[in-house]
Amino acid sequence: MDVPALLRWYRANRRDLPWRREVSPWRTLVSELMCQQTRIDTVLPYFERFMVEFPSPERMAEAPVERVLELWSGLGYYSRARNLHAAAVALSRLGAFPRDEQGLRSLPGVGPYTAGAVGAIALGLDLPVVDGNVERVFARFHAVERPTRAWTWGEAARHLPPGEAGDYDQALMELGALVCTPRSPRCLLCPLRDGCKGTPDAERFPAAKERKAVPRAAAGAAVWRRGEAVLLARRPGTGLLGGLWELPGGEGVLGEVLSTRLGLRLVRAETVATVSHTFTHLHVETTVFRVECEGEPDARHYDEVRFVEPGAIEGMALSNLARKTLAAAGFPVKSSGRASARDARAKELAAGR
Secondary structure: OOHHHHHHHHHHHOOOOHHHHOOOHHHHHHHHHHHOOOOHHHHHHHHHHHHHHOOOHHHHHHOOHHHHHHHHOOOOOOHHHHHHHHHHHHHHHHOOOOOOHHHHHOOOOOOHHHHHHHHHHHHOOOOOOOOHHHHHHHHHHOOOOOOOHHHHHHHHHHOOOOOOHHHHHHHHHHHHHHOOOOOOOOHHHOOOHHHOOOOOOHHHOOOOOOOOOOOEEEEEEEEOEEOOEEEEEEOOOOOOOOOOEEOOEEOOOHHHHHHHHHOOEEEEEEEEEEEEEEOOOOEEEEEEEEEEEEOOOOOOOOOEEEEEOHHHHOOOOEOHHHHHHHHHOOOOOOOOOOOOHHHHHHHHHHOOO
16 A cells, blocks of 8 residues: 555645644544544534533543533534533543543543544544544555454554554544545545556445344324423433433333322323434434323433423524424424535634635
8 A cells, every 4th residue: 555645635635624634632632533434525614613611621621421411402413412521521630631542542432433533633643543434445555345343443553654643544534534435435546546556446345235124113203382482301411312402301201101100190181293314223214293281290200301491492502313303393493514604614623714
């Protein structure tokens, strides 16, 4: 593999991203956690807002996790936000970032990939990283249909140039994102094309993984209003969508769910809409009901319940599913990932324009 050519290509073609303009272990950690399983153009406005409010781990450690979830709202995979807050607390106690791989991996939510990225990019450690882009580059370069994770990590480490790991790791990821793409790879523009065994049939490698059928579930969401306010509930801090607000409900008969989770007696229910949402592991069909209940809501299953005026919903930590059900109920909430001209420019930068 012609690593010098790869590095030259990266330095001439890398995207202008905010965490590359100003490099620090904290900025790298935040960007890497945000970018896991999420498109960069989606991440950019979130990253900018996080850096304004949480320019250091100490600043984040001072904030409640609920505030981190509020700013993360709409980005998905919320365990990343909880792990980031926990890592900030740990870093605040340590007083500095660990300077080796073992220390980095001791932080909450930091595994081999994130430790390698932070260590190589921000701390100058000779550590490889492997994500889906890197796996695809090596599988095609060596024409391997079913590369194992261990094999790919070994290849990434074998070709790593000492003292240049940060650029090398980012070059491999950038190559997979911009040139060696899953579909229609731009092989003629690839700096590694001369030694690549995957051409001219690069899309064969790696072989497509068999997709398992996603289980389906049915749930209900209750819209109970007092005046203009609507009842919202905050989920327990752990588990799926932990710590986020939603219309109360869940799987099962709605009356039983409201009784068990909130201590309410359902008097009347009228179907408003059905909302579809797919998580990585589950597809949920949620029926939204306008309801009347007797009793006072009691947070038996939730961490907190309260009636919220429409204007106050916007700043709450909401999942994309909660946004959909609220919109169906007549409470449209903009995603915190949308907004200003600066965000539009951020998308242009992500696209390389």
